[in-house]
Amino acid sequence: xxxxxxxxxxxxxxxxxxxxxxxxxxxxxxxxxxxxxxxxxxxxxxxxxxxxxxxxxxxxxxxxxxxxxxxxxxxxxxxxxxxxxxxxxxxx
Amino acid sequence: xxxxxxxxxxxxxxxxxxxxxxxxxxxxxxxxxxxxxxxxxxxxxxxxxxxxxxxxxxxxxxxxxxxxxxxxxxxxxxxxxxxxxxxxxxxxxxxxxxxxxxxxxxxxxxxxxxxxxxxxxxxxxxxxxxxxxxxxxxxxxxxxxxxxxxxxxxxxxxxxxxxxxxxxxxxxxxxxxxxxxxxxxxxxxxxxxxxxxxxxxxxxxxxxxxxxxxxxxxxxxxxxxxxxxxxxxxxxxxxxxxxxxxxxxxxxxxxxxxxxxxxxxxxxxxxxxxxxxxxxxxxxxxxxxxxxxxxxxxxxxxxxxxxxxxxxxxxxxxxxxxxxxxxxxxxxxxxxxxxxxxxxxxxxxxxxxxxxxxxxxxxxxxxxxxxxxxxxxxxxxxxxxxxxxxxxxxxxxxxxxxxxxxxxxxxxxxxxxxxxxxxxxxxxxxxxxxxxxxxxxxxxxxxxxxxxxxxxxxxxxxx
Numbered sequence: 001x002x003x004x005x006x007x008x009x010x011x012x013x014x015x016x017x018x019x020x021x022x023x024x025x026x027x028x029x030x031x032x033x034x035x036x037x038x039x040x041x042x043x044x045x046x047x048x049x050x051x052x053x054x055x056x057x058x059x060x061x062x063x064x065x066x067x068x069x070x071x072x073x074x075x076x077x078x079x080x081x082x083x084x085x086x087x088x089x090x091x092x
Numbered sequence: 093x094x095x096x097x098x099x100x101x102x103x104x105x106x107x108x109x110x111x112x113x114x115x116x117x118x119x120x121x122x123x124x125x126x127x128x129x130x131x132x133x134x135x136x137x138x139x140x141x142x143x144x145x146x147x148x149x150x151x152x153x154x155x156x157x158x159x160x161x162x163x164x165x166x167x168x169x170x171x172x173x174x175x176x177x178x179x180x181x182x183x184x185x186x187x188x189x190x191x192x193x194x195x196x197x198x199x200x201x202x203x204x205x206x207x208x209x210x211x212x213x214x215x216x217x218x219x220x221x222x223x224x225x226x227x228x229x230x231x232x233x234x235x236x237x238x239x240x241x242x243x244x245x246x247x248x249x250x251x252x253x254x255x256x257x258x259x260x261x262x263x264x265x266x267x268x269x270x271x272x273x274x275x276x277x278x279x280x281x282x283x284x285x286x287x288x289x290x291x292x293x294x295x296x297x298x299x300x301x302x303x304x305x306x307x308x309x310x311x312x313x314x315x316x317x318x319x320x321x322x323x324x325x326x327x328x329x330x331x332x333x334x335x336x337x338x339x340x341x342x343x344x345x346x347x348x349x350x351x352x353x354x355x356x357x358x359x360x361x362x363x364x365x366x367x368x369x370x371x372x373x374x375x376x377x378x379x380x381x382x383x384x385x386x387x388x389x390x391x392x393x394x395x396x397x398x399x400x401x402x403x404x405x406x407x408x409x410x411x412x413x414x415x416x417x418x419x420x421x422x423x424x425x426x427x428x429x430x431x432x433x434x435x436x437x438x439x440x441x442x443x444x445x446x447x448x449x450x451x452x453x454x455x456x457x458x459x460x461x462x463x464x465x466x467x468x469x470x471x472x473x474x475x476x477x478x479x480x481x482x483x484x485x486x487x488x489x490x491x492x493x494x495x496x497x498x499x500x501x502x503x504x505x506x507x508x509x510x511x512x513x514x515x516x517x518x519x520x521x522x523x524x525x526x527x528x529x530x531x532x533x534x535x536x537x538x539x540x541x542x543x544x545x546x547x548x549x550x551x552x553x554x555x
Binding site for chain 1: 126127128131132133134135136138204205206226227228230244245246261262264274275277280282284286287289322333336337340341342344345349352353358361368369370371372373374375
């Protein structure tokens with residue numbers, strides 16, 4: 001059978017938050033990559049030994065909080081986008 | 093500033109169950125929901141178990157467009173990769189022997205969360221609760237050692253002597269009240285799901301009453317759940333974030349994409365003219381021990397915020413509703429006794445621990461790693477042998493029946509280590525259940541348990 005390609009980013013509806021809701025403290029970050037591994041939307045990268053989140057993460061982040069949870073150095077802060085913004089699950 | 097008797101943070105099924113209970117008892121209640129509608133932030137599909145109909149009278153009236161009762165389930169035992177084919181399938185139907193009638197009628201009721209969550213919110217508002225949407229509670233207000241209200245993202249304050257935080261796994265209220273900073277990596281699993289839209293008529297024709305499919309293989313697992321006008325393909329559960337970090341790769345998204353490629357899923361997609369519609373990630377507590385840090389002065393955590401999802405089947409909605417209703421009852425008593433101290437709310441934790449939710453949780457912790465195991469070679473070999481012994485050897489047309497039948501004792505003997513491996517999971521559960529009610533059978537199992545557990549040590553290597 002023909003293989004079906006899943007484009008994750010085309011399959012999420014996100015109302016882009018006007019403010020940041022994830023931040024990373026580069027003083028604390030050791031570049032361990034935990035956040036890169038667990039992000040289901042592939043939004044994290046390591047650049048110069050530090051974790052960086054994609055510029056337009058607010059268009060794709062589904063607010064799962066995995067990056068915050070796996071950060072052993074408390075370098076990642078995560079809240080939620082302001083009410084009315086962020087991911088929209090119509091068929092959750 | 094607004095004053096209430098009870099503030100419920102989170103408009104999911106838990107929050108609404110709490111609000112309905114408290115409003116029925118005459119409390120002035122408000123629900124604060126961060127979504128623009130209830131269920132906007134909830135993913136991963138869901139099947140409401142018959143337990144909800146048993147425990148909540150109003151659940152018998154649930155009527156939402158996607159509702160799709162599921163009588164049969166199918167377990168697909170998959171060939172090892174790179175094959176996408178089934179090795180065998182087993183049909184599952186509710187057993188006749190159940191402790192209440194609904195449990196024999198259907199396995200689960202499939203619904204989309206926004207529909208169910210909004211239906212539940214209606215139940216709460218009809219009982220008199222106020223619902224405030226698009227409101228993110230970001231902090232708590234302290235009065236001495238008690239939580240006495242919350243603040244929303246726009247700076248509005250809401251005051252009440254009791255707050256029930258039903259605000260999900262990543263509970264901001266739990267964090268602000270100092271009940272936890274974050275979950276441990278080994279306490280969280282992330283489920284990934286892809287929702288497909290499909291033709292309802294074709295779903296009815298092709299799927300009938302069979303709407304839960306569970307995948308199990310030597311190197312993978314997952315599920316498909318079918319709704320009236322679509323279905324979810326889900327990832328392999330029971331891999332915690334710790335497992336993903338250790339494996340150095342994202343297992344849940346890889347798993348869901350693998351499951352889309354299965355022959356069964358591809359046939360379903362084709363037969364129902366399905367198209368992918370939504371990609372979802374569900375952050376889910378998957379605890380090893382019952383979380384006791386679920387209360388403080390003026391505050392009780394319920395549902396996912398409390399970590400009560402049962403860590404075997406990953407069921408959480410009934411747990412959220414049950415724990416939230418319990419918390420609401422404690423809130424009503426607290427008002428009667430005019431005591432909102434931490435010492436007073438300890439009774440919520442104690443009651444939850446011995447409630448059906450707590451008991452089911454404890455059994456679940458014993459079985460927690462079962463989902464990891466059942467995608468192991470041991471389980472695959474067990475089912476493979478069982479099928480050989482029970483079916484192929486007897487039902488074969490390939491050789492003389494007597495020859496097939498003669499193979500059975502040998503196959504069963506080969507299976508001894510695999511059966512003991514299964515017993516290792518079964519016995520602790522049987523022991524747990526028998527604490528409540530020692531029947532002759534469970535009593536017997538219990539007395540045999542130490543002996544069998546000794547025997548099982550020899551099979552450790554199998555794992």
